Amino acid sequence: MWPDRRVMDLFGIALPIVQAPMAGFSSTEMAVAVSTAGGLGSLGCAAMDTVALRDTLSAASQATALPLNVNFFCHDAPPxxxxxxxxxxxxxxxxxxxxxxxxxxxxxxLIEPFDGERCEILEEFGPAVVSFHFGLPAADLRRRLKTAGAKILSTATTVDEAVWLEDNGCDAVIAQGFEAGGHRGMFLTEDPHTQIGTMALVPQVADAIGLPVIAAGGIADGRGIAAAFALGASGVQIGTAYLFTQEATVGNIYANALRAAxxxxxxxxxxxxxxxxxxxxxxxxxxxxxxxxxxxxxxxxxxxxxxxxxxxxxxxxxxxxxHYCGQSVALARATTAAKLTSDLSRDALGHLQRLGRVGA
Ligand SMILES: Cc1cc2nc3c(=O)[nH]c(=O)nc-3n(C[C@H](O)[C@H](O)[C@H](O)COP(=O)(O)O)c2cc1C
Structure with a gap:
């Protein structure tokens, strides 16, 4: 029923919805619930040491055999x-x-970037998808992940970054618009003032690369997902809306701030x-x-x-x-990760049908 199946086929999932990895704020329970509902659940492992990483992957692999995404930062280690x-x-x-x-x-x-030790743990557990923020790790680490069977994703905030990610072996690109909550994934530019909104970025990235594009930033309901597909995306990555689910580990102060936002x-x-x-x-x-x-x-x-x-x-x-959050925070509602995933999918298909982009 979806007008473009490329992201679903790439990951072997039933719904083109990726729950954004949110280091410290998304949980293993959230990721498992999203994957069980048919989307792609993500484990935000950027701030974990290798012991916590191993524990997390062990708990996740006991909870589900469905595809999961494991996410890291690859910033320069600071001298x-x-x-x-x-x-x-x-x-x-x-x-x-x-x-x-x-x-x-x-x-x-300090938070450490993705490295050989973390790669070795991933080789042991064999996650279906590994995603990065702030570029990509070195070529030998990417090769090792591919040999272990992982699809590799990273975030682009400009067309140049998307082309670079395609040239450097990514299997799909997350196009992160200016509206997005959390860190900008920017890595070829340091200028925040020239960052681009989702509506302008997604079609330009879709035109510039041959890989499936996953739209991110300000998408919090079915209308946003339908719009992303109309712009050329074949999947979406959603963060802020999942902060409102029972499985988010946001604590009372953050949760109250989000509700009051x-x-x-x-x-x-x-x-x-x-x-x-x-x-x-x-x-x-x-x-x-x-x-x-x-x-x-x-x-x-x-x-x-x-x-x-x-x-x-x-x-x-x-x-x-x-209190990281995107510009569509006011659209989000308290729910569970499974219900959010299936509601988003049903509403998006309803909108796409009304727009004449899917069969009945
Ligand atoms: C609380 C929070 C934490 C985030 N942490 C990460 C992270 O650890 N790794 C990552 O790749 N992206 C992270 N992001 C960015 C998301 O991947 C995504 O680009 C963003 O949530 C999309 O915009 P939205 O929040 O409007 O849905 C984070 C976003 C939020 C809101």
């Missing part, structure tokens, strides 16, 4: 950045004083990590950004703000918490 670290800690120093939090050491405890703006900001990400515009985002002149270098910004986040959450507020 020492003393001058930049000192400048960013200085920018945060009034907050450290206010919250009685000691300034942290930014040289340890109706008319509140989200903003692209790098104050939470050093890389541009779309979040609700809360206190630290407004006061230091949204785009600070000289931000921390990713991922050091995450460590810089972690103690402030913890202290303010103990006090019951989210002044220093990154």
């Amino acid at each position: 020492p950045q003393r001058e930049n670290d000192a400048r960013w800690l200085e920018a945060l120093s009034p907050y450290y004083q206010e919250m009685h939090v000691p300034p942290p050491d930014l040289s340890t405890g 109706k008319n509140q703006p989200s903003a692209l900001t790098h104050v939470f990590s050093g890389r541009p990400a779309r979040c609700l515009a809360n206190r630290v985002c407004r006061e230091l950004g949204p785009m600070a002149a000289k931000p921390a270098i990713f991922p050091r910004g995450i460590k810089a703000i972690a103690g402030l986040k913890a202290a303010s959450e103990v006090a019951g507020d989210g002044d220093f918490s990154a």
Whole structure:
């Protein structure tokens, strides 16, 4: 019934809906529920050490034999950045004083990019799909994943990035529009001001590459999915709407902020990590950004703000918490991951039928 089956055929799934990997906020239960409902569930493994990665893959493979996507970051591992670290800690120093939090050491405890050790664990478990944010890992790691049977995906935020991903062996490309919640997957450009909206990006990417295109950013209901197909996508990747499901691990402060987000703006900001990400515009985002002149270098910004986040959450507020969400947050409703997946699919097919793009 779907007008374009390329994403479904590529992954061997019944619905062209990918639940976005959301490191720290999506759960194994969410991924399994989405795959069981016929979509592609994703495990957000970017912030996991190798022990947590192995535990997660072990729990997921016991829960389902259906296809799952395992997601990582592949940012450059940062060399020492003393001058930049000192400048960013200085920018945060009034907050450290206010919250009685000691300034942290930014040289340890950082999120690690995908590497050989993680690749070895994937070779052992053999996930159906492996996706990346911020580009792709080195060619030998990509070859190893392919030999282990994985389809490889990554995010493009420009046409150039989509072409680069096709040239470098991806099996499908996620076209992430400006509306998207979370980090921009940008990797050939550092300029957030020239990032493109989903409606403009998806058809240009679909025209430029031969691979299946998965549209992401601001899609939160059946209308958005139908629009993505009309623009040339053969699948969608949805994050924010899944934050409202019972399986999301968002905690009360984040959940309340999302529910209250109706008319509140989200903003692209790098104050939470050093890389541009779309979040609700809360206190630290407004006061230091949204785009600070000289931000921390990713991922050091995450460590810089972690103690402030913890202290303010103990006090019951989210002044220093990154409440990632996309521009369609007000369309999302509380539900379960399985119901969201099947409702999205049914509503999208209804819209596509009305538009005359599928048979009855
Ligand atoms: C809370 C949150 C966390 C995210 N974390 C990741 C991640 O770990 N890896 C990734 O590839 N994308 C991540 N994303 C981006 C999504 O893959 C996707 O591009 C985005 O959610 C699509 O826009 P939407 O939120 O409007 O649906 C995240 C998005 C959100 C909202």
